[in-house]
Amino acid sequence: MSGRISAARVKAHHTYTVEEAAEAVNATPQTIRAWTNRGLHVLNETRPFLILGCALKTFIDDMKVKRKRPLKIGQFYCMRCKDPRGAAFGMASYHRKDTSGGVMVAFCEECEGQVRVNVKKADLPAWDEIYEIDGSDSRDP
Ligand SMILES: [Zn+2]
Structure with missing residues (x-):
């Protein structure tokens, strides 16, 4: 695994399995599973878990925003x-x-x-x- 995580190749209206999502964003399946535990929306409750592309994009964007600009108290x-x-x-x-x-x-x-x-x-x-x-x-x- 090289390079950095990016939502650029994720198609908003596609559904992805954990493995497909991992490949699309340049992360590992373990990372994707960790994200689902941290709030990445999964469409179904049984395996194989499916993730909607737009949910994946939003999650990654939100993560970047939070990393870039930590909120101060009062913000x-x-x-x-x-x-x-x-x-x-x-x-x-x-x-x-x-x-x-x-x-x-x-x-x-x-x-x-x-x-x-x-x-x-x-x-x-x-x-x-x-x-x-x-x-x-x-x-x-
Ligand atoms: Zn405003």
């Missing part, structure tokens, strides 16, 4: 702007998922589309200093 990735953005009106709402953290939801300061980002509980005090944060379940437990 959201806006899907519409395709850029990290702050929250409009200095307001965000926090939705607790579990004891380790939750999701911060706000409106993009540029386009006012909804934006969200996963937030660790430990980072909440820092968010509090930037935004006025509401959310019914924001502080417990």
